[in-house]
Amino acid sequence: MLSEFSLIDRFFARRASEVRIPDDGSLGIGDDCALLAPRPGELLAISTDMLVEGRHFFPDIAPHALGHKALAVNLSDLAAMGARPQAFTLAFALPQASEEWLAAFSDGLFELAERYGCDLIGGDTTAGPLNLCITVFGSVPPGQALRRDAAKAGDDIWISGTLGDARAGLGVLRGEWSADEKDAATFRRALERPEPRLMLGLALRGIAHAALDLSDGLAGDLLHILERSQVAAQVDVDAVPRSAALRRLSADVQRRCTLAGGDDYELCFTAPAAAREAVEAAGRQVEIPVTRIGTITPLKSATAKPAISWHDAAGTPLILTLQGFDHFHAD
DSSP: OOOHHHHHIIIIIHHHHTSOOOSSSOBOBTBSSOBOOOOTTOEEEEEEEEEEBTTTBOTTSOHHHHHHHHHHHHHHHHHHHTOEEEEEEEEEEESSOOHHHHHHHHHHHHHHHHHTTOEEEEEEEEESSOEEEEEEEEEEOTTOOOOGGGOOTTOEEEEESOOSHHHHHHHHHHTSSOOOHHHHHHHHHHHHSOOOOHHHHHHTTTTOSEEEEOSSOHHHHHHHHHHHHTOEEEEETTTSOOOHHHHTSOHHHHHHHHHHOOOOOOEEEEEOGGGHHHHHHHHHHHTOOEEEEEEEEOOSSTTOOOOEEEEOTTOOEEOOOOOOOOTTSOO
């Protein structure tokens, strides 16, 4: 039977030790603390995310997919800041130490980590209900971070990729709606294997003003930018990009998934109208589609609160009651 330390050594420490150790005094797994030096002339960007079984993923998720997603959601935060990944820590509770499960989970984790040069430098393990917590470290030059408080009136609002497939997958798994086998597989892959838009985040440095990743839904997440920047927004709901699979669902389900669904991990960012060609060129450079969906507007008065005004492609105002994902309330 695996002990805590044999588990760490077999499935995590040995894989972590295969990466190149930089000659800057850094120290990875094996001591009481890791030592991490930011890249010369850059700031550390740090983010933590927790995934809890039954809240953020289903018990039957494949462990390889779970390893991928656990790191992907953290790398997505770095992407939203325009930061380059450097290292991460992993803390998790396991109901049992299954060698088969751990092998698949660590493979999914390290395949993504190695793709983006992000080294595992420490963490913790214990017994308990399945719970994963990753802290990721990256770096970004001063003045180039894509902060939430930097949106300006007149900015365009952009979305990377497509929205709604992950929420559609959740709906299929819950039995809220149905899809054919091919579309259902597309939706489930979006839910369980999100792709962090790291290269796009780097390409948008010096072009975009504000950005975040869409983890809790467009309606809720865009509002975070508006509140931090003290501005408002107008959004064309028909312009929000969606996949061919999602377009085969009803219009009501499409709108629910694209505007209020979570787990997309696409970037939502603002950029000046004069930068439209530069934004599109950045998307082409990293082979990630980008779509303009609206405009940042000034607040109507000194007492007005940041809010989103929704309209359709014809410009007709829409009255929508939308709410992003809340970690303490059911969707």
